Amino acid sequence: MMNSRHAALEFIILCFNFFTMKNLLPFLLLALVFGGCQKDELPSAKYSFVKPAHFPEPVYPLDRNPVTKEGFELGKKIFGDPILSRDGSVACNNCHVKGVAFADPQHPFSIGVDEREGLRNAPGIANMAFMKEFMWDGGVHHLDFAPPNAIENPLEMDEKMTHVLWKMNQHGSYPALFRKAFPDMGDTITSPYLLFALSQYQNMLVSATSKYDHYKLGDANLTANELEGLALFEQKCAACHSGILFTNQEYRNNGLDSEFADLGRGKITESPDDMGCFKVPSLRNVELTKPYMHNARFKTLEEVLDHYASGVKPSATLADELQQNGTLGIPLTPTEKARIIDFLKTLTDHEFIQDTRF
Amino acid sequence: MKKFLLLTALFGALFLSACKDEEEAKDPGTFAITFDNMALINNVQQQLSLTTAGNTDYPYTNEMGQQFNITLLRYYISAIELDGPNGEHFHDHMEATAAGAKGYYLVDESKPASQEILLTDVPAGTYNKITFTVGVDSSGIVDGAAGGNLDPATCNMFWNWNSGYIAVKFEGQSPVSNGGVGGTETIAGTDPNGMAYHVGGWKNIPGGVFVYNNKRLSYTFDTNAKVESKLEPELHMVFDVQKLFGGHHAIDFTGNHNVHKPADGVDVANNLEHAFAYDHIHQ
Numbered sequence: 001m002m003n004s005r006h007a008a009l010e011f012i013i014l015c016f017n018f019f020t021m022k023n024l025l026p027f028l029l030l031a032l033v034f035g036g037c038q039k040d041e042l043p044s045a046k047y048s049f050v051k052p053a054h055f056p057e058p059v060y061p062l063d064r065n066p067v068t069k070e071g072f073e074l075g076k077k078i079f080g081d082p083i084l085s086r087d088g089s090v091a092c093n094n095c096h097v098k099g100v101a102f103a104d105p106q107h108p109f110s111i112g113v114d115e116r117e118g119l120r121n122a123p124g125i126a127n128m129a130f131m132k133e134f135m136w137d138g139g140v141h142h143l144d145f146a147p148p149n150a151i152e153n154p155l156e157m158d159e160k161m162t163h164v165l166w167k168m169n170q171h172g173s174y175p176a177l178f179r180k181a182f183p184d185m186g187d188t189i190t191s192p193y194l195l196f197a198l199s200q201y202q203n204m205l206v207s208a209t210s211k212y213d214h215y216k217l218g219d220a221n222l223t224a225n226e227l228e229g230l231a232l233f234e235q236k237c238a239a240c241h242s243g244i245l246f247t248n249q250e251y252r253n254n255g256l257d258s259e260f261a262d263l264g265r266g267k268i269t270e271s272p273d274d275m276g277c278f279k280v281p282s283l284r285n286v287e288l289t290k291p292y293m294h295n296a297r298f299k300t301l302e303e304v305l306d307h308y309a310s311g312v313k314p315s316a317t318l319a320d321e322l323q324q325n326g327t328l329g330i331p332l333t334p335t336e337k338a339r340i341i342d343f344l345k346t347l348t349d350h351e352f353i354q355d356t357r358f
Numbered sequence: 359m360k361k362f363l364l365l366t367a368l369f370g371a372l373f374l375s376a377c378k379d380e381e382e383a384k385d386p387g388t389f390a391i392t393f394d395n396m397a398l399i400n401n402v403q404q405q406l407s408l409t410t411a412g413n414t415d416y417p418y419t420n421e422m423g424q425q426f427n428i429t430l431l432r433y434y435i436s437a438i439e440l441d442g443p444n445g446e447h448f449h450d451h452m453e454a455t456a457a458g459a460k461g462y463y464l465v466d467e468s469k470p471a472s473q474e475i476l477l478t479d480v481p482a483g484t485y486n487k488i489t490f491t492v493g494v495d496s497s498g499i500v501d502g503a504a505g506g507n508l509d510p511a512t513c514n515m516f517w518n519w520n521s522g523y524i525a526v527k528f529e530g531q532s533p534v535s536n537g538g539v540g541g542t543e544t545i546a547g548t549d550p551n552g553m554a555y556h557v558g559g560w561k562n563i564p565g566g567v568f569v570y571n572n573k574r575l576s577y578t579f580d581t582n583a584k585v586e587s588k589l590e591p592e593l594h595m596v597f598d599v600q601k602l603f604g605g606h607h608a609i610d611f612t613g614n615h616n617v618h619k620p621a622d623g624v625d626v627a628n629n630l631e632h633a634f635a636y637d638h639i640h641q
Contacts, residue, residue, distance in 0.1 A: 060502075061501050061502060064455075064501055064502060065456075065502065139519050139520045139521065140518075140519075140521045141499075141500070141521050141522075141561075142499075142500070142501070142502045142503075142521065143502070144502035144503035145502070145503065145510065145518065145521040148510060148511075148516075148518045149518045149519065152518055153518075160511075161510070161511035162511050162512060165511060182456070184456075184457055185456070185457075186457075190456075190505050190509055190511070190512075191503065191505075191509050191510055191511035191512070192455075192456035192502075192503035192504055192505045192509065192510075193456055194511075195502070195503040195510075196456055196502075196503060199502070267519075267520075267619075268520055269567040269568060270567075270569060270619065270620060270621040271567040273567070274567070
């Protein structure tokens with residue numbers, strides 16, 4: 001507050017000095033506008049992690065790796081730099097594209113180096129700071145440890161972390177940028193700092209300004225159809241897609257198949273109860289993140305709801321939520337499906353995908 | 359001003375006397391630990407010799423009588439504690455930050471310096487028991503990336519897919535193994551006799567489904583180790599690589615010889631308490 005007022009005052013004085021003219025009013029107005037802008041653009045507010053009022057406490061230990069402007073911008077640069085891949089052809093944002101809430105807009109399975117095709121659909125990246133585990137199988141327990149999975153996976157970036165660091169340490173700008181972001185770092189860039197920068201960037205990707213959020217905070221109204229959809233959603237979907245993050249952060253077999261080509265969570269826990277289970281994804285921005293499911297089985301939300309209504313396949317680990325009262329799936333009429341989709345579209349966060357910081 | 363000087367002098371005197379009192383107790387000292395990796399052959403401890411892929415000399419034998427050689431042997435030792443008969447207790451300082459890791463030691467057969475651990479600031483006294491964890495428990499990983507011995511890029515002990523540190527990594531060859539190993543540092547999948555035992559699993563959740571393979575082991579000494587500022591006691595622990603494949607559960611190289619996930623490593627992990635042993639102390 002003090003700073004912006006001070007800046008505005010300085011600007012007015014500047015105006016007096018440079019323009020000793022008759023009509024000062026436009027400049028005074030301009031000064032006011034500038035002062036207003038500056039208030040919003042204080043670096044501390046713009047580039048620090050702010051928990052939305054209606055969100056839970058973050059899971060990520062932000063005191064261990066607090067977001068700074070320098071760290072965030074370094075993370076953003078790395079996120080978009082194919083230096084992470086073996087042949088310089090694949091960056092994080094090849095498959096996590098801002099315009100579709102950091103999902104892959106084109107490929108059911110993302111394309112890595114040498115046009116290699118991955119094994120699972122690239123999920124969107126949003127609200128990572130609030131997530132307990134990462135990847136479709138939850139094999140990664142901390143956001144810091146997520147990027148090496150893409151970097152070192154032969155089907156994705158096919159590179160070694162040590163070689164990425166070697167390239168960065170030889171690079172024209174990275175060493176200085178790292179030192180600026182992490183003053184405690186020694187002369188050499190090491191992996192924890194690389195991972196910290198990427199986590200800072202991802203932690204800032206908070207999607208909390210959808211129409212639904214504005215409704216929740218009392219700033220907007222939902223249409224009758226959307227409200228009807230919300231009621232149906234709470235009744236039929238929210239057992240798993242629960243809370244403000246629209247996921248209970250658990251693992252479920254949602255009946256895509258009776259036999260599992262991909263063991264999913266079962267590969268991580270090695271428990272027979274988890275075979276064919278995958279992380280319940282957040283539904284925020286779900287309108288943008290097609291195709292759907294870990295194996296990209298469905299192209300549209302209509303197909304997804306058709307699956308839950310009439311396509312669920314039985315197996316030993318099928319989610320209890322999908323076999324209530326002895327019937328497979330979730331009973332849904334065509335109208336109910338349409339209303340639920342109306343509601344799901346209120347989770348699209350246009351402010352998020354248009355945020356110039358990201 | 360005079361009053362102030364008087365007060366300062368008074369406090370100074372108090373402070374000095376306090377120091378004197380403390381001097382009566384002996385100053386803390388160091389405690390060195392050497393991990394000697396070896397194989398007991400005909401009751402003689404043989405120093406290990408690492409070899410490379412393709413070598414068909416097999417100097418070692420497991421409990422089932424199957425021969426093998428070693429191309430890589432590496433394990434984490436962490437959370438070291440010392441205890442003495444008079445209530446002496448020392449807990450090694452643990453820290454995992456981006457700048458480095460303290461209290462996490464990575465013993466590597468190919469790096470002699472890594473086999474020697476020097477504990478400092480150990481309270482003066484006698485000690486007759488050591489306790490340590492083989493592996494890296496949640497304190498070293500749950501909060502995120504760290505440097506030093508825990509640097510996931512350079513430690514060569516990190517599982518990306520199931521984020522966590524491998525506790526014990528063994529690679530080698532046996533004439534009875536049919537090869538086909540993957541995810542290895544020293545042995546190729548095409549090696550007809552390759553073996554890989556990457557033993558990990560750190561999620562120690564009671565009642566949970568995860569396999570926990572880190573081991574907390576304790577060993578008592580037959581002689582007390584005396585610690586004070588002018589002394590340099592040195593504990594020698596041994597690690598018998600042959601007992602990694604026996605003792606609790608005999609490992610059959612014809613079967614489970616490509617271990618890369620917690621459940622597959624349980625039997626080897628359970629052998630660890632037999633593989634490690636107290637050997638002797640230099641006072």
